[in-house]
Amino acid sequence: GQQVMQIPQYQHVQEGEDFTTYCNSSTTLSNIQWYKQRPGGHPVFLIQLVKSGEVKKQKRLTFQFGEAKKNSSLHITATQTTDVGTYFCGLSNSGYALNFGKGTSLLVTP
């Protein structure tokens, strides 16, 4: 079956530092989605990537889909305390269900 690896598992940064999380799949993907879960909350959709090599930006967040469509990254520039939470990638190679990574928990200290 499809293997999903998300690294790092945890990241602790000072406010203002950059942060990157990576998501790798053992199989080629049709699309990838990214979600953010605040502590005590539920996952909230951030973005979907579909095209090989695609790069999308949302303010300080940059999402990238690998050329081979087997990996993706989420980069946050100049983190803020509001960025605290767990970031999940959700992988789809076909069909209805997403296979989620274990997430990267980000802690930002002022």
Added chain:
Amino acid sequence: SQTIHQWPATLVQPVGSPLSLECTVEGTSNPNLYWYRQAAGRGLQLLFYSVGIGQISSEVPQNLSASRPQDRQFILSSKKLLLSDSGFYLCAWSGSSYNEQFFGPGTRLTVL
């Protein structure tokens, strides 16, 4: 606009007791529906998904079951809870297989 409801928000149940968690979606028709479980500090484990009334796909064999008696209602059940069933249960819906998923507020289940 679409909304998704889950209840109860928290639940404490003894081992061996039954379970029924309900999820309803408003503002959309024929959604894909999903049940996930999240153990403390862990990732999202897909338990069941449904693409229509009475259609349930199980991802993980366990003592849980799911049913979809109505288009916008998804129920997660167990006849006898185990300690390992403790966790955060999340219901989600999507418009199609490649659309984003919208999660409900979740139910925190503690089995003692």
